[in-house]
Structures are given as C-alpha cells and as structure tokens.
Amino acid sequence: MLNDLQSLPDDAEELKALVGLLGNELKSRDILIEKLKHQLAGHARHRFGDKSESLDQLKLNFAEDEAIAEAADMPREGEGPATKPKRRHSRKPLPAHLERQDTELTPGDACKACGGALRTLGEDITEELEYVPGRFVVKRIHRPRRACTCCEAIVQAPLPSRPIDKGRPGPGLLAHVLVSKYADHLPLYRQSQIFARDGVELERSTLADWVGKSTALLEPLADAIGRHVRAGPALFADDTPVKMQTPGSKKTKTARVWAYVRDERAWSGPAPPAVWYRFTIDRKGKHPEDHLKDYKGWVHADGYAGFNGLFGEDKAGEMACLAHVRRKFVDVHQSQGSTIAEEAIRRIAALYGVEKEARLGSVRRAADSLALTHGAVSRRVTKLSADLGFTLFEKHGRGLRLTAAGETLNLTVGRFLGELETTVQGLRAAGGQESALVLSCEPSVAMRWLIPRLGAFQAGNADIALHLSVGGGPLDFGRDRVDLAIRRLDFGLPESWRVQRLFAEQVGPVMSPGISAAFESGNYIGLGSKTRPDAWSRWLSDNPGIGRPAEVRHYDHHFLMVEAASAGLGVALSPFVLATDDIERGRLVAPTGFSPDGTHYGLLWPSATALSAKAERLAGWLEAECRRAFPA
Numbered sequence: 001m002l003n004d005l006q007s008l009p010d011d012a013e014e015l016k017a018l019v020g021l022l023g024n025e026l027k028s029r030d031i032l033i034e035k036l037k038h039q040l041a042g043h044a045r046h047r048f049g050d051k052s053e054s055l056d057q058l059k060l061n062f063a064e065d066e067a068i069a070e071a072a073d074m075p076r077e078g079e080g081p082a083t084k085p086k087r088r089h090s091r092k093p094l095p096a097h098l099e100r101q102d103t104e105l106t107p108g109d110a111c112k113a114c115g116g117a118l119r120t121l122g123e124d125i126t127e128e129l130e131y132v133p134g135r136f137v138v139k140r141i142h143r144p145r146r147a148c149t150c151c152e153a154i155v156q157a158p159l160p161s162r163p164i165d166k167g168r169p170g171p172g173l174l175a176h177v178l179v180s181k182y183a184d185h186l187p188l189y190r191q192s193q194i195f196a197r198d199g200v201e202l203e204r205s206t207l208a209d210w211v212g213k214s215t216a217l218l219e220p221l222a223d224a225i226g227r228h229v230r231a232g233p234a235l236f237a238d239d240t241p242v243k244m245q246t247p248g249s250k251k252t253k254t255a256r257v258w259a260y261v262r263d264e265r266a267w268s269g270p271a272p273p274a275v276w277y278r279f280t281i282d283r284k285g286k287h288p289e290d291h292l293k294d295y296k297g298w299v300h301a302d303g304y305a306g307f308n309g310l311f312g313e314d315k316a317g318e319m320a321c322l323a324h325v326r327r328k329f330v331d332v333h334q335s336q337g338s339t340i341a342e343e344a345i346r347r348i349a350a351l352y353g354v355e356k357e358a359r360l361g362s363v364r365r366a367a368d369s370l371a372l373t374h375g376a377v378s379r380r381v382t383k384l385s386a387d388l389g390f391t392l393f394e395k396h397g398r399g400l401r402l403t404a405a406g407e408t409l410n411l412t413v414g415r416f417l418g419e420l421e422t423t424v425q426g427l428r429a430a431g432g433q434e435s436a437l438v439l440s441c442e443p444s445v446a447m448r449w450l451i452p453r454l455g456a457f458q459a460g461n462a463d464i465a466l467h468l469s470v471g472g473g474p475l476d477f478g479r480d481r482v483d484l485a486i487r488r489l490d491f492g493l494p495e496s497w498r499v500q501r502l503f504a505e506q507v508g509p510v511m512s513p514g515i516s517a518a519f520e521s522g523n524y525i526g527l528g529s530k531t532r533p534d535a536w537s538r539w540l541s542d543n544p545g546i547g548r549p550a551e552v553r554h555y556d557h558h559f560l561m562v563e564a565a566s567a568g569l570g571v572a573l574s575p576f577v578l579a580t581d582d583i584e585r586g587r588l589v590a591p592t593g594f595s596p597d598g599t600h601y602g603l604l605w606p607s608a609t610a611l612s613a614k615a616e617r618l619a620g621w622l623e624a625e626c627r628r629a630f631p632a
Contacts, residue, residue, distance in 0.1 A: 034336075041335035094127055136200055139170060164213050174214050177207055222276075229276040231470045232262040233440075233480055234298035234319070237288060237307060244281065255281045258291060270472040270531070271443060272556055285309050292316060296436060296467045314436065317481070322348065350384040436465040437614055440485040442472040444558035445601070448578040449629075450486070457621050464614045477606045483615050485604040486622070493604070500603040502622065503630035506576040507539060508594035509546075512568040516589055522547025525570035527561045530554045535573050546592065562588075577601070580629060 009015060109118055145156045163171050180186040188207040195202045229235055237260050244255035258280065263273040280287045285306030292299065292310055300319040301307040311318040326348045333341035385392050390405040441450050446468065458466065474491055475482060486502065493499060511519055518524045526536050526549030536552050553570065555561040558578055565572035566587050572579075582588040603619055605611060611619065 038331065038335050041331070094129060134176070136173075136195075136198055163217060164210065167210070167213075169210055174210055177210060178214055181211065225274050226260075226276045228271070229260050229262040229274050230292065230295050230297075231468075232264065232271060232297060233469050233471060234262075234264075234300065235295075236261040236263070237292070237299050237301040237310075239283065239288075239304070241283075242279075253281070254283075255279065256283045256287070258288060260291065270557075271470065296438075297469070346383070350381065436467040437612075437618060438467045438469055438482050438484075439618065440469040440471050440475060440480070440482045442486065442488060443470045444562075444575075444578055445486060446470050447559045448562060449581070452581065453625060457618070461614075461617060461621075464618065466618070483605065483612075484619060487602060487604055489600050489602045496607055497604050498607045500619065500623065502601045502603055502626040503577070505597050505599045505601060506594035506630075507535070507573055507597050508576065508590050508592055509539075509571045510562070510574045510579045510583070510588045510590045511565055511571045512587065513589050514568055515565075515571060516591055519571050519591065524549050526552040527564050527570040527572040528552050528554045529558045529561050530556055531558070539573055542595070543592070577630070 009018070107118065110116065111118055141159065143157050143159070145154055147154050163169065163174055169177075177188075177191060180191055181188060188211070189204045191207060192202055192204050237258070239256045239258045241254045242257050243252045245252050256279070258278040260276045260278070261273070262271065262276075264271050265273060278287070278291050283306060285308070288307055289309040295310070295316050296314070297316060298319050299307070299310050299316045300321065301310075302321045302324050310316045326345060329341040329344045329348070332338050333345060381392065391403050392406040394401060394403045451468070454466070454468070458464070469480070469482060471480075471485075472487070475485055475487075477483075477485070488505065489499070489501075509519065511524075515524060524547075528536055533554060536549065540546060540548060549571065553564075555564060558575065561572045562574050562578050562582070564570065565574065566582055576594045579588050579590065583590060603622060605615070605619075
C-alpha cells in the first residue's frame with residue numbers, strides 16, 4: 001500500500017478511495033499494536049512482577065539468617081545487661097496430643113534456713129519441647145522347623161505377607177522413604193547419606209527399586225481415589241508442567257501432571273476432600289477426555305482448549321473460572337488504566353465477598369478467607385446491595401443471615417433455575433434427546449447396599465441411562481441436576497418436595513465372628529462414625545444389659561467403620577442397611593439384632609416435576625427392593 005503512494009491518481013474519487021484504504025490499514029495496525037502492547041505488558045509482569053513465581057524461587061531472603069544471628073548475640077540470663085531490647089515471641093501452646101514426660105524438682109521436705117517442715121503452696125510447670133530422633137530396628141522373625149514324631153513330616157509356619165517379596169524393608173521404612181521423597185522433597189541420594197550416618201548402607205539404586213515397587217502396591221489406592229473423585233457432583237481440573245528427561249539423551253521435555261480435585265468443604269458436603277493425579281508426556285486434549293470419560297458432573301476448569309472435549313450434550317457441565325476472567329480485566333486495567341476494567345474488577349470482588357459472607361456467616365471470616373480487610377468486604381457487599389436496591393444480610397447474634405428480601409431473592413432464583421431445568425429436560429425428551437436419569441444417594445448406603453444391586457436393575461432396564469450421584473443431606477434438584485434422591489430423613493424437608501418412605505433405620509452392634517466372644521464378655525473396642533459421635537452412648541442407654549466398650553474409635557464414614565468391623569478391628573454400631581449383605585455372607589454377625597432408632601430413609605423428588613416413565617420404573621424398583629430387604 002505504501003509503495004502505491006509514489007504514484008498518486010489525479011482523480012478525486014480514486015484519491016478518496018485510497019484515503020479510505022489507508023485509514024482502514026492504520027486502524028488495523030493500531031489494534032494490532034495495542035494487542036501486542038497488552039501481551040508484552042502481561043509477559044513483563046509475569047516475568048518481572050512482584051508476585052512472579054520464578055523470581056520468588058530465586059530471591060534470596062536473609063531474614064531467617066538475621067534472626068539467628070540476633071538470637072546468638074543475645075546474652076544468656078545472668079550474664080549481664082542486654083544491649084538490645086528483648087525480642088517478643090508469639091508462642092502458641094504445645095499440642096495436647098504430644099506425650100508428656102514429667103520431672104519433679106523439689107527443694108526437699110525440710111527448710112534449709114530453720115529446719116522446719118515444708119508444705120506445698122502450689123507449683124510452676126515449665127514445658128520444654130524435645131525431639132527423639134528416629135532410629136532403625138531389625139525385626140527378626142523366628143520360624144522353627146518341626147518334625148512329626150509319628151510320620152516324620154516336617155512343617156514350618158509360612159512367612160507373613162511383606163510389601164516386597166524377598167526384600168528387607170518393612171512397611172514403616174518404605175512409608176518413611178516415600179514421605180521423605182514426595183512430601184518433604186528429600187532426594188534419594190540425600191536419604192542414603194542420612195541413613196549412612198546411622199551405619200546403614202542403602203544405595204540410591206536400592207531405594208529407587210523400593211520406591212518403584214511401592215508405587216505398584218499403591219496403585220489400588222490411587223484407583224480408589226480416582227473413583228472417589230469422579231463420584232462427586234463437581235470437581236476442579238487443572239494441569240501443571242513438569243520437566244521429564246528424554247530417554248537416551250540429556251535433554252528434557254515438558255510433560256504434564258493433571259490434578260482433579262473433589263472438595264465439598266465449601267458447602268459442607270459429606271465426602272472427604274481428595275486429589276487424583278495423572279501424568280502424561282504432553283498436553284493434548286485427549287488426556288483429560290480419557291481421564292474423565294463418562295463423567296456427567298460439573299467440571300471447574302480454566303480456559304485451556306484441551307478441556308473443551310469434556311463438555312457438551314450428555315457430557316460434563318462446564319463451570320468457567322471467574323478468576324481467569326478477572327485476570328483479563330486486571331491485565332487491561334494495569335496496562336491501559338481502563339475505567340471499565342476497574343469497575344468490572346470491583347463488581348467481581350463484590351461477588352466474591354457475598355459468596356464468602358453467605359457461606360461463612362461472618363464478615364470477619366469472609367475477609368480472612370479472601371485475604372482482605374473487614375471493611376473491604378463490607379464495602380463491596382454494601383455496594384452490591386445498593387446496586388440491587390435492597391439489603392442482602394442482617395446481623396443475627398454474632399453472625400449474619402440473609403434478610404427477608406435476600407431469602408426471597410434466593411427462593412426466586414432457586415425456583416427459576418428449577419423451572420429452567422425442568423423446561424430443558426422436557427425439550428430434550430420431546431426432541432428425543434432425553435438425558436441420563438440421575439439418582440443421588442448417601443455415600444455409605446450407595447457403596448454398601450445400592451451399587452451391588454444396580455447391575456440387576458440395569459440388566460432389566462437396558463433402555464435407562466442411569467447416572468449415580470453421591471451426596472448426603474439437603475440438595476437442590478435443579479442446580480444439582482438430580483431426578484431422584486435417597487436420603488435419611490433427619491433434616492427439614494421443603495414443602496416443594498415429594499417423599500416416598502423406603503425403610504426404617506435400624507441399628508445394632510456388628511462384628512466379625514472371631515470378635516463375638518470378646519463382645520459377650522465385655523472386653524471389646526467400639527467402632528463409631530464421626531457423623532454420629534454419640535451413637536454408642538444412646539444405644540447403650542437403651543440396652544443397659546450390654547457392657548460398655550473399653551474405648552470407641554471413630555471413622556470419617558459409616559462404610560469405613562463397617563469395613564473395619566469386617567476386618568476384626570472391633571465392634572461397629574452399624575445401621576442394618578450397611579451390614580445386611582455381609583451378615584448374609586457370614587463376614588459379620590449381629591448377636592443382639594437391630595432396633596429402630598426412630599428415623600427413616602426416603603425417596604425424594606420435586607413435586608413441581610412430574611416423574612418420567614423411566615423415573616417411575618426406577619422408583620418402583622427401589623420400593624420393591626426395600627420391601628424385600630427390609631421387611632416391616
């Protein structure tokens with residue numbers, strides 16, 4: 001275009017056309033320049049900014065060394081006056097679970113001044129934190145060979161199962177090596193040097209062999225974590241680059257570690273948090289698709305295009321990352337000072353504040369969670385309330401709660417989302433695109449009773465695509481995309497829900513057959529669940545003829561408690577629904593039987609939604625199974 005300026009036309013219309021072309025080209029160049037300046041500013045901030053990870057890793061911080069030198073210069077007590085003011089220590093109390101070893105220092109029984117008897121007025125207790133270094137021990141297993149005096153047969157007890165066949169390491173040593181390497185980032189060659197100080201020569205190659213064989217032992221655990229993470233209604237997905245040495249060369253290439261997180265603590269979900277890691281040699285989008293194949297819940301991920309294959313019809317639902325959206329506005333505001341970007345950042349911050357305040361019930365806790373001041377969160381919530389035209393929160397005791405207007409807005413939005421979901425389901429069904437039937441069930445009931453029976457249901461109902469969602473307590477059918485839910489009816493049920501009772505809850509002590517004698521003699525360990533910590537005390541008060549356990553050990557979930565009882569670790573106070581299959585197989589016994597605890601399990605669904613024919617078939621099958629398994 002610029003070369004054409006050497007010979008300009010004489011015609012006015014042609015000159016106007018040329019000026020228009022030049023204007024368009026300058027405009028496109030200006031846009032390109034602004035885009036490149038924005039990208040350059042982002043790269044510069046990422047590389048040289050105050051919060052750059054690369055700089056943080058290389059930045060030398062001498063504060064710790066200065067504190068050590070200052071402490072070394074401080075005179076000991078009784079050695080003379082201090083030249084500097086004494087440093088103040090913010091000491092926390094020592095943890096209560098640590099073992100206490102008491103030493104008593106007394107001045108004697110008689111007064112050294114007059115010889116009179118001394119009486120105790122009180123005492124001062126000074127706690128000193130000590131460390132006992134770890135040490136190696138050699139466990140020797142003696143297996144005498146015995147010969148029969150009659151038939152001369154030679155017998156010997158077999159070796160117990162060990163982590164590594166024909167290997168020397170015990171499970172405690174293997175666990176120590178793995179934790180030191182992967183949790184404390186202590187390379188194997190340094191561990192080898194540490195062990196050598198104790199006179200134990202363990203070559204790096206030996207430790208590497210142990211680590212490799214230990215990972216094979218942990219594969220079932222990793223698979224179980226993966227199943228647990230993918231059983232949740234929502235998960236977080238992300239990847240991070242790692243350097244991998246290319247085989248046969250000294251060069252490295254960038255591989256990827258994919259992390260899938262299930263964390264329901266934010267909404268007080270019943271499932272424990274967990275992270276499932278997967279390793280790949282590249283960042284192709286097929287990897288997350290393979291990892292989350294058949295997952296139908298919500299996936300919270302960033303804008304990486306490789307995650308796009310997870311979302312779509314009859315696939316996972318997409319939750320975009322608001323933090324990544326906010327980051328774009330931050331980049332524009334810092335590079336160009338845009339007032340529009342600044343206002344967007346403020347409104348997003350207000351949404352963060354409302355979310356934290358509603359979830360935590362306190363402005364102070366919301367501010368701590370957001371790493372903001374109390375006033376910053378309060379101002380942003382106030383600004384959002386002003387934009388809406390009414391107050392969202394009010395004081396309640398020492399916390400906060402939604403106002404009547406806030407509750408009304410919450411209910412209205414909930415009804416809207418429910419009606420929207422119902423409409424979408426109806427349109428899908430009308431178009432022959434009916435989605436999978438989603439059944440939500442409490443984790444313990446799902447794992448111990450429901451899942452072993454679903455195969456029979458699917459065999460007789462092959463036309464129903466059933467998706468099982470694990471969760472407990474209250475739920476939102478529209479938001480959680482749930483058609484039917486099995487719940488223990490121990491919470492307030494909204495009037496908009498339909499309830500069909502399935503069976504009455506019954507509880508009783510269960511144990512492996514080898515523990516029954518100890519239970520009858522009153523010398524046993526009780527097993528309980530953290531979700532019902534007072535279950536044993538209430539049951540024993542209703543059954544005064546049963547001896548109390550020596551101690552009660554609590555597990556995070558009922559199914560873990562019942563599995564511990566099956567393994568012979570104690571006597572579990574278990575609901576009948578969780579133990580019935582193992583009792584039939586002979587793995588568990590219930591010598592005292594089961595008694596009702598006054599609660600019921602029920603099948604729930606929203607009354608505003610008419611059950612589809614397939615949902616009615618599932619509900620009928622569940623009712624029939626419960627009648628067969630739990631006769632009145």
